[in-house]
Amino acid sequence: MSxxxxxxxxxxxxxxxxxxxxxxxxxxxxxxxxxLYSASKxxxxxxxxxxxxxxxxxxxxxxxxxxxxxxxxxDHGHALARGVPMDAVMAEMYGKATGCSRGRGGSMHLFxxxxxxxxxxxxxxxxxxxxxxxxxxxxxxxxRRVSACFFGDGAVAEGEFHECLNLAALWQLPVLxxxxxxxxxxxxxxxxxxxxxxxxxxxxxxGLTSWPVDGMDVIAVAxxxxxxxxxxxxxxxxxxxxxxxxxxxxxxxxxxDRYRDKEEIERWKQRDPIDGLAADLRAHGELTDDELSxxxxxxxxxxxxxxxxxxxxxxxxxxxxxxFVYAERPR
Amino acid sequence: MTTTRKTTYREAVREALRDxxxxxxxxxxxxxxxxxxxxxxxxxxxxxxxxxxxxIRDTPLSESAFVGAGIGAALVGMRPVVEIMTVNFSLxxxxxxxxxxxxMPHMSGGQFSIPLVIRMTTGAGRQLAAQHSxxxxxxxxxxxxxxxxxxxxxADARGMLWTALCDPDPVLIxxxxxxxxxxxxxxxxxxxxxxxHAAVRRAGTDVTVITYGGTLAKSLEAAEExxxxxxxxxxxxxxxxxxxxxxxxxxxxxxxxRAVVVDxxxxxxxxxxxxxxxxxxxxxxxxxxxxxxxxxxxxxxPYAQHLERAALPQQSDIVAAVRRVVAGGG
Ligand SMILES: Cc1ncc(C[n+]2csc(CCOP(=O)(O)OP(=O)(O)O)c2C)c(N)n1
Ligand SMILES: [Mg+2]
Numbered sequence: 001m002s003x004x005x006x007x008x009x010x011x012x013x014x015x016x017x018x019x020x021x022x023x024x025x026x027x028x029x030x031x032x033x034x035x036l037y038s039a040s041k042x043x044x045x046x047x048x049x050x051x052x053x054x055x056x057x058x059x060x061x062x063x064x065x066x067x068x069x070x071x072x073x074x075d076h077g078h079a080l081a082r083g084v085p086m087d088a089v090m091a092e093m094y095g096k097a098t099g100c101s102r103g104r105g106g107s108m109h110l111f112x113x114x115x116x117x118x119x120x121x122x123x124x125x126x127x128x129x130x131x132x133x134x135x136x137x138x139x140x141x142x143x144r145r146v147s148a149c150f151f152g153d154g155a156v157a158e159g160e161f162h163e164c165l166n167l168a169a170l171w172q173l174p175v176l177x178x179x180x181x182x183x184x185x186x187x188x189x190x191x192x193x194x195x196x197x198x199x200x201x202x203x204x205x206x207g208l209t210s211w212p213v214d215g216m217d218v219i220a221v222a223x224x225x226x227x228x229x230x231x232x233x234x235x236x237x238x239x240x241x242x243x244x245x246x247x248x249x250x251x252x253x254x255x256x257d258r259y260r261d262k263e264e265i266e267r268w269k270q271r272d273p274i275d276g277l278a279a280d281l282r283a284h285g286e287l288t289d290d291e292l293s294x295x296x297x298x299x300x301x302x303x304x305x306x307x308x309x310x311x312x313x314x315x316x317x318x319x320x321x322x323x324f325v326y327a328e329r330p331r
Numbered sequence: 332m333t334t335t336r337k338t339t340y341r342e343a344v345r346e347a348l349r350d351x352x353x354x355x356x357x358x359x360x361x362x363x364x365x366x367x368x369x370x371x372x373x374x375x376x377x378x379x380x381x382x383x384x385x386x387i388r389d390t391p392l393s394e395s396a397f398v399g400a401g402i403g404a405a406l407v408g409m410r411p412v413v414e415i416m417t418v419n420f421s422l423x424x425x426x427x428x429x430x431x432x433x434x435m436p437h438m439s440g441g442q443f444s445i446p447l448v449i450r451m452t453t454g455a456g457r458q459l460a461a462q463h464s465x466x467x468x469x470x471x472x473x474x475x476x477x478x479x480x481x482x483x484x485x486a487d488a489r490g491m492l493w494t495a496l497c498d499p500d501p502v503l504i505x506x507x508x509x510x511x512x513x514x515x516x517x518x519x520x521x522x523x524x525x526x527x528h529a530a531v532r533r534a535g536t537d538v539t540v541i542t543y544g545g546t547l548a549k550s551l552e553a554a555e556e557x558x559x560x561x562x563x564x565x566x567x568x569x570x571x572x573x574x575x576x577x578x579x580x581x582x583x584x585x586x587x588x589r590a591v592v593v594d595x596x597x598x599x600x601x602x603x604x605x606x607x608x609x610x611x612x613x614x615x616x617x618x619x620x621x622x623x624x625x626x627x628x629x630x631x632x633p634y635a636q637h638l639e640r641a642a643l644p645q646q647s648d649i650v651a652a653v654r655r656v657v658a659g660g661g
Contacts, residue, residue: 044458095635106634122462157391187368193391
């Protein structure tokens with residue numbers, strides 16, 4: 001893609017407050033999930049996105065409703081930012097019939113066909129081939145849609161990653177590869193997994209436009225994603241964004257997090273994307289304390305309601321256990 | 332007098348690994364997060380500190396590469412123990428396991444052998460949904476050239492690894508994730524453990540319950556439950572899933588004249604199907620009732636607790652099947 005044609009416009013100011021609200025909404029949702037997990041209301045694996053919210057919010061900001069999104073097992077932030085209703089996500093965490101996957105997927109497998117949210121995939125790198133296929137189908141049908149795919153730095157070690165970047169570049173498919181480089185794949189640091197740790201450089205070797213982005217700065221992410229999406233949509237071929245970020249919490253609720261030193265975590269927390277944007281908005285007189293507590297209140301209300309609805313929602317009948325194993329056919 | 336000590340399944344696997352690393356310097360471990368992290372199920376915790384990064388090798392997320400590398404290292408005389416986090420992720424290494432490990436000895440006319448051990452967890456029951464819960468060991472048991480074992484007891488978890496390492500062929504060890512916290516008393520002086528034979532875990536006269544791995548405990552509990560109603564069930568733990576120990580199975584069925592196979596895999600094309608077929612082939616005229624199977628319902632494993640429970644073989648399902656075979660026939 002030619003970057004001169006697609007210079008980003010400044011993100012309008014009202015969007016900045018909205019981006020803050022969206023990040024806060026994900027943060028508060030997940031804090032509540034952690035509590036509900038301790039209370040055994042949510043079970044299975046739970047992977048929190050705390051610290052990485054700017055990535056999901058910034059990227060989805062650049063997508064249009066028609067575009068597709070493929071996610072990982074760390075998918076709450078992606079789903080919420082994409083517009084999957086919070087009550088449907090919470091109900092899914094509860095394993096209820098009203099959940100966005102009817103209780104069959106849980107935290108790691110949120111889906112929403114209406115939002116073109118192709119789901120949380122719990123096999124590392126397993127979503128990349130899907131995104132290539134979504135894009136291929138669009139091209140073959142003459143549709144100008146973008147398929148965005150989130151995956152972690154750990155996925156870069158899998159064969160599927162390399163096969164997909166090559167295929168997408170070879171066929172010039174409209175895929176936006178969004179690598180959430182949080183420096184760790186479970187307990188394995190990036191420099192213990194990769195001989196070359198510059199992931200954007202790696203991607204460019206396949207013939208993709210690629211560049212690193214400060215994933216702790218939602219404005220930077222939104223701008224980069226917007227530029228990338230414009231190119232991809234215009235038919236310039238796939239694009240790769242390396243979103244440099246950090247997870248503040250352990251890999252999952254099972255992880256004792258023995259492999260990172262506390263100082264490193266603290267250093268990254270200084271760059272909290274939510275605090276950063278809030279401070280910036282305040283400094284520019286764009287956000288008052290009242291406005292912020294208004295946002296917090298709105299989120300709390302939505303969250304309380306989502307939890308209340310999940311608590312009382314029905315579960316799928318056991319008789320329906322084998323429903324959806326195959327497509328339901330008209331009789 | 333032998334001294335004894337209480338050991339968990341997890342500790343037993345760890346001790347087996349430590350023991351193998353100490354006994355044979357060709358042994359090394361390789362897998363994702365086995366070193367610094369200590370293993371996703373904390374099995375290898377502490378081994379990196381004890382044996383160093385040369386022999387406790389953390390790998391990137393590259394199942395095909397490191398499983399294949401294990402095959403290569405075994406070809407040149409090493410004794411690799413490769414850990415795959417769960418059988419679900421082993422699908423990314425399926426090509427290496429099936430097309431290389433299982434074929435090279437034969438395809439080369441016997442020029443090569445592959446003394447490789449691959450360990451992985453299997454099974455459901457913890458609400459991890461459809462990409463973390465499947466029991467695919469039956470698939471591997473389909474493949475000539477592989478040996479497949481499933482330690483269901485702490486003693487087997489402790490003993491099978493060394494025997495597997497001494498075997499010249501690739502051995503896959505399936506550890507059901509629900510077993511790691513189970514505990515038992517082990518003798519201080521351990522006898523060698525074979526990986527060829529099934530074991531009768533409960534002797535009985537009225538019906539044979541054949542199972543392995545994660546469903547052994549449920550089968551034993553079911554046997555106790557029916558015992559209260561006067562049905563004396565024999566429970567067989569297969570231990571080896573390939574090759575199968577037909578002799579132990581048939582010997583039991585010929586005595587009890589009834590069989591129930593319990594398998595956490597899906598029914599279609601399953602180990603349970605294979606065992607059931609062998610019983611009809613080899614002991615048909617000894618049967619007093621059709622063989623029953625208790626398997627996982629044919630659906631990807633769902634997240635919701637009540638659905639997952641309903642999908643998996645439960646004690647009550649085993650009891651019901653035992654009652655049916657005992658009521659049926661003469
Ligand atoms: C193929 C495969 N291998 C191993 C795992 C176990 N596992 C789940 S998440 C994870 C780490 C992935 O790290 P990364 O891709 O960086 O994503 P992050 O968790 O940091 O968001 C591992 C090893 C898996 N789910 N799939
Ligand atoms: Mg990562």
